[in-house]
Amino acid sequence: MISMKNKGEKNKHIGLKDKSALNQEPSVSKDTGRKTILSIVYIFVGLFVLMMGYFTFFLLAKSDDVINSTYNLRHDVLAKRIIRGNIMSSDGEILAETITDEDGNEIRSYPYGDMYAHVVGRVMRGRAGIEEMENITLLTSYSNSAEAMYNDLVGVKNPGNNVISTLDHKLSKVAYDALGENRGAVVAIDPRTGKILAMISKPSYDPNNIDQNWESISEDSDNESPLLNRASQGLYPPGSTFKLVTALAYMRANPDYLDYNYKCKGTTDYEGMTISCSNNKVHGNLDLKEAFSKSCNTSFSTIGKELAIDDFRQLSESLFFNKPLPARISNNPSSFLLKTGESGVKESMQTAIGQGRTLISPLHNAMLAATVANGGIMMKPYVIDRIESAGGRLLKGYIPEEVARLMTAEEADYLKSLMRSVVTDGTASRLNKLDVKVAGKTGTAEQEGKKPHSWFIGYAPANNPRIAISIIVENKGSGSEYALPIAEKMFNAYFN
Amino acid sequence: MRIVIEITKYLMLIMMGAYTYHAFKASAKKNDNALKKTFRQMTIFLFLFHFTGYFTMYIQLQSEKLLLLYGGQVVLFILVLGFYKIIYPTISGLLIRNMLMLLSIGYIVLTRLSFDKAVRQFIISGVALGLGLLVPIFVQRFSSIRKYGWIYGIVGLAFLVLVLLVGTENYGATSWLTVFGLFTIQPTEFVKLLFVFCIACLYSEKTDFKRVCAVTAMAAGTVLAVVFQRDLGGALIFFVTYIFMLYSATGKHLYLLSGLAGGSVASWVAYKLFDHVKVRVMAWRNPFVYIDKEGYQISQSLFAIGTGGWFGMGLYQGLPTTIPVVDSDFIFSAISEEFGGLFALCLILLCLNCFLHIINVSLKTRDSFFRLLSLGFGVMFGFQVFLSIGGVIKFIPSTGVTLPFISSGGSSIVAVIMMFMVIEGIINGDNSLNIRKADANIADDIHEE
Ligand SMILES: [Zn+2]
Numbered sequence: 028m029i030s031m032k033n034k035g036e037k038n039k040h041i042g043l044k045d046k047s048a049l050n051q052e053p054s055v056s057k058d059t060g061r062k063t064i065l066s067i068v069y070i071f072v073g074l075f076v077l078m079m080g081y082f083t084f085f086l087l088a089k090s091d092d093v094i095n096s097t098y099n100l101r102h103d104v105l106a107k108r109i110i111r112g113n114i115m116s117s118d119g120e121i122l123a124e125t126i127t128d129e130d131g132n133e134i135r136s137y138p139y140g141d142m143y144a145h146v147v148g149r150v151m152r153g154r155a156g157i158e159e160m161e162n163i164t165l166l167t168s169y170s171n172s173a174e175a176m177y178n179d180l181v182g183v184k185n186p187g188n189n190v191i192s193t194l195d196h197k198l199s200k201v202a203y204d205a206l207g208e209n210r211g212a213v214v215a216i217d218p219r220t221g222k223i224l225a226m227i228s229k230p231s232y233d234p235n236n237i238d239q240n241w242e243s244i245s246e247d248s249d250n251e252s253p254l255l256n257r258a259s260q261g262l263y264p265p266g267s268t269f270k271l272v273t274a275l276a277y278m279r280a281n282p283d284y285l286d287y288n289y290k291c292k293g294t295t296d297y298e299g300m301t302i303s304c305s306n307n308k309v310h311g312n313l314d315l316k317e318a319f320s321k322s323c324n325t326s327f328s329t330i331g332k333e334l335a336i337d338d339f340r341q342l343s344e345s346l347f348f349n350k351p352l353p354a355r356i357s358n359n360p361s362s363f364l365l366k367t368g369e370s371g372v373k374e375s376m377q378t379a380i381g382q383g384r385t386l387i388s389p390l391h392n393a394m395l396a397a398t399v400a401n402g403g404i405m406m407k408p409y410v411i412d413r414i415e416s417a418g419g420r421l422l423k424g425y426i427p428e429e430v431a432r433l434m435t436a437e438e439a440d441y442l443k444s445l446m447r448s449v450v451t452d453g454t455a456s457r458l459n460k461l462d463v464k465v466a467g468k469t470g471t472a473e474q475e476g477k478k479p480h481s482w483f484i485g486y487a488p489a490n491n492p493r494i495a496i497s498i499i500v501e502n503k504g505s506g507s508e509y510a511l512p513i514a515e516k517m518f519n520a521y522f523n
Numbered sequence: 524m525r526i527v528i529e530i531t532k533y534l535m536l537i538m539m540g541a542y543t544y545h546a547f548k549a550s551a552k553k554n555d556n557a558l559k560k561t562f563r564q565m566t567i568f569l570f571l572f573h574f575t576g577y578f579t580m581y582i583q584l585q586s587e588k589l590l591l592l593y594g595g596q597v598v599l600f601i602l603v604l605g606f607y608k609i610i611y612p613t614i615s616g617l618l619i620r621n622m623l624m625l626l627s628i629g630y631i632v633l634t635r636l637s638f639d640k641a642v643r644q645f646i647i648s649g650v651a652l653g654l655g656l657l658v659p660i661f662v663q664r665f666s667s668i669r670k671y672g673w674i675y676g677i678v679g680l681a682f683l684v685l686v687l688l689v690g691t692e693n694y695g696a697t698s699w700l701t702v703f704g705l706f707t708i709q710p711t712e713f714v715k716l717l718f719v720f721c722i723a724c725l726y727s728e729k730t731d732f733k734r735v736c737a738v739t740a741m742a743a744g745t746v747l748a749v750v751f752q753r754d755l756g757g758a759l760i761f762f763v764t765y766i767f768m769l770y771s772a773t774g775k776h777l778y779l780l781s782g783l784a785g786g787s788v789a790s791w792v793a794y795k796l797f798d799h800v801k802v803r804v805m806a807w808r809n810p811f812v813y814i815d816k817e818g819y820q821i822s823q824s825l826f827a828i829g830t831g832g833w834f835g836m837g838l839y840q841g842l843p844t845t846i847p848v849v850d851s852d853f854i855f856s857a858i859s860e861e862f863g864g865l866f867a868l869c870l871i872l873l874c875l876n877c878f879l880h881i882i883n884v885s886l887k888t889r890d891s892f893f894r895l896l897s898l899g900f901g902v903m904f905g906f907q908v909f910l911s912i913g914g915v916i917k918f919i920p921s922t923g924v925t926l927p928f929i930s931s932g933g934s935s936i937v938a939v940i941m942m943f944m945v946i947e948g949i950i951n952g953d954n955s956l957n958i959r960k961a962d963a964n965i966a967d968d969i970h971e972e
Contacts, residue, residue, distance in 0.1 A: 060771060060774065060891075060894060061886060062774070063770055063771045063774050064771055064882060064885055064886050064894075064898060065886070067767050067770070067771065067882070067898070067902065068879070068882055071875075071878060071882075071902070071905045071906075071909075072875070072879075074905075074909050075871060075874075075875045075878075075905075075909065077918075078871065078909060078912060078913050078916070078918050079868055079871055079872075081916065081918045082864070082867070082868065082871075082912075082916050082918070083864075083868070085825075085828070085829070085916060085917075086828070086829070086832065086833060086864045089829075090825075090828070090829030090830075090832070091829075093811075093825050093826065093829045094825075094826055094829035094830045096811065096814075096822070096826065098811075098814050098822060098826070099826040099829075099830065100826075100842055100845055101826060101827070101830040101841065101842050104830070104836070104840070104841065104842060105830070181526055
């Protein structure tokens with residue numbers, strides 16, 4: 028390291044004289060001494076080189092993620108030097124930007140008001156959403172250009188990097204409008220990649236004036252929880268959408284599931300508990316596909332009675348119940364509480380039709396529909412597509428990540444045929460008139476003393492899915508009545 | 524204002540880079556005149572760097588006290604360069620300048636972190652440098668210093684035991700001693716010097732099996748005493764220094780290997796036995812999981828280094844004070860945050876340069892006592908730098924070790940100055956040791972191997 032440069036010069040100046048001087052030292056111990064000392068030098072130089080390599084590696088590769096932590100107080104220091112970057116939709120709409128007024132005051136502006144409040148988030152009154160996840164990115168300026176260095180020198184603020192989200196503004200707007208004044212949430216995912224195309228939660232709040240309205244928003248006297256992102260953090264009983272999981276559990280337990288046969292008499296009783304089909308309808312003789320498409324409660328609760336609780340629980344947990352979702356967006360874990368020794372037959376029957384104590388988030392339900400649509404492979408949902416410099420230069424692209432294969436291709440194919448039959452011959456036949464072939468499952472989650480939650484999960488096109496959605500409308504009525512029309516509008520918008 | 528801070532930031536990086544480059548160039552120079560020229564350039568960069576640092580702070584604080592401190596330091600630097608050259612004409616100019624460069628980095632960073640601590644550091648290091656003027660004479664005139672090996676060892680051990688009995692606790696380690704109720708010292712720092720002297724004396728006499736056993740027992744006692752002070756980094760430094768000195772004195776690979784194996788076993792036992800060791804390892808492996816408590820310090824350190832990036836935030840532009848004990852164990856993070864990662868890399872290289880220079884003395888001297896002495900000091904210095912920096916960048920678990928010449932801490936600064944002065948004494952006193960050669964030839968040896 029040191030020697031290279033002056034090798035030539037050295038030979039010139041020292042020459043023979045010094046070499047002979049060295050030779051005059053005969054002692055053997057001196058030679059071993061030299062050797063041991065040199066090996067010590069190697070060890071230490073090695074240690075130092077490794078340490079410097081690690082330091083360089085940290086600064087090059089790891090520091091971006093590390094300093095993004097909310098615990099890093101230096102974010103505020105950076106904010107003084109950089110104009111926070113924009114957050115964009117995938118179709119080029121600005122979802123968040125920083126505007127500097129004549130007096131030089133910076134204002135964070137959200138052109139679509141409360142529409143993206145949860146997913147894009149806020150910077151006032153605590154950070155949330157993408158604003159939090161990519162805080163450092165937005166406060167970092169692509170600095171390799173001479174201009175950035177010059178701006179730094181003359182004290183002009185550099186523009187921060189822009190975050191391009193996966194959100195589809197057109198689709199989001201349709202979902203937002205279709206949800207209307209209702210409470211609830213909509214999630215749309217591209218099942219092939221995991222890109223989150225839309226994520227709406229209502230009621231919402233306007234991040235533009237959160238500071239002024241903070242008292243009323245945080246007090247939440249109406250118990251509406253506008254700050255809660257219902258799409259990923261709201262937990263609801265899944266209702267009949269859970270029959271997807273029950274059907275898979277039945278298929279795993281009974282390889283001859285194609286021979287399933289059940290005669291629905293409209294109700295079934297077990298030790299004083301009565302489970303009835305919706306509107307007390309008598310469905311008659313059913314195979315599994317018919318039972319699913321008609322959403323026959325008596326069939327499925329009977330299946331639940333026979334399933335081994337351990338297997339049922341194991342399957343649910345393999346589908347990410349009882350654990351955090353594999354997603355960067357903050358989420359609450361769905362829960363599946365059936366347990367051997369604790370749960371009786373009654374609870375098993377209720378759980379099988381999505382009542383009982385099972386809870387699921389709309390995001391999770393969308394991921395399950397997307398997993399079926401994607402042939403059994405769950406993709407990690409993500410909301411940030413790429414990071415660009417203010418000048419539009421690509422700095423970092425997020426690539427789709429596989430979470431795991433959660434069901435075999437055969438299982439997924441059969442579940443797809445079940446979901447397709449719901450549209451062709453079942454409770455979602457309303458969607459059959461669309462140009463695009465849709466598959467899905469409706470759900471009505473009964474609520475004690477209140478109107479039920481209305482669910483729909485589904486995907487389209489049925490043979491080559493490009494979008495999977497999950498919709499919940501709180502305390503409004505049945506799935507086919509309230510969630511389906513929203514799905515209809517979204518599919519229409521996405522495929523036209 | 525902002526523009527000045529930005530410009531000086533890059534200027535300081537350039538000067539540090541240039542200084543480091545010249546330090547390595549000087550290591551390889553043979554020619555007297557060329558070497559003189561390189562030294563002159565190093566001196567210029569040293570003073571320019573020091574000036575730019577205080578200038579950047581002055582324009583932000585506008586405090587006269589800063590000017591006073593700066594002036595004092597300049598006078599000190601001039602006196603050191605002048606006096607040492609006059610009294611010891613054949614001293615190593617490279618080592619002296621490196622020492623002053625490291626000191627000036629320390630002065631600037633400490634002034635930025637805490638003015639009072641910087642003043643204290645300046646006074647103590649100034650006194651130490653003055654007293655240090657006598658050290659080379661001692662080393663070269665009194666050959667009897669090599670006769671008291673056991674005494675050094677026993678006195679050192681006694682000090683450590685004394686600390687265990689009446690010491691005061693600080694940062695979780697019981698290694699401070701209050702002297703006459705006036706000030707506290709950390710005897711471990713001085714025992715380090717005695718320890719190396721002791722080993723060098725005893726092994727330069729003979730290295731038969733009996734001697735090895737006896738000395739190892741004494742070294743083990745010393746290491747254990749430091750372990751009992753809960754000073755893990757200190758214990759590691761003693762241990763590693765001993766193992767390498769033993770290896771070098773005997774030339775037996777077996778000793779090195781069994782020593783390192785024994786050290787690994789001992790570390791594992793310490794991990795199982797002591798909670799404070801477990802906590803450190805835990806915080807190292809996953810600082811962000813324990814960010815609220817055990818991992819707080821290392822997380823803050825990584826935030827500082829990461830946010831500073833390659834070029835740093837500039838003096839007073841970062842938040843180094845959010846890192847606990849930033850002025851001593853974690854000072855490297857503060858440097859990296861405000862001076863930048865490139866500057867920090869130069870600093871590591873500069874320390875490596877000092878290490879190589881000291882080891883080179885060991886390689887060149889024909890006196891076996893001096894050879895072991897300088898080897899021990901070189902290893903001790905190099906390993907302490909490695910532990911300190913490696914710990915704060917999360918390369919290894921943090922062991923709470925100061926960065927020589929830079930961290931605040933009176934005992935540690937005095938000890939390391941004395942250590943360098945002993946090396947200077949060896950270089951100056953050993954007539955067989957041609958200075959230019961000492962400066963130059965380590966490169967050859969690495970090359971020849
Ligand atoms: Zn039925």
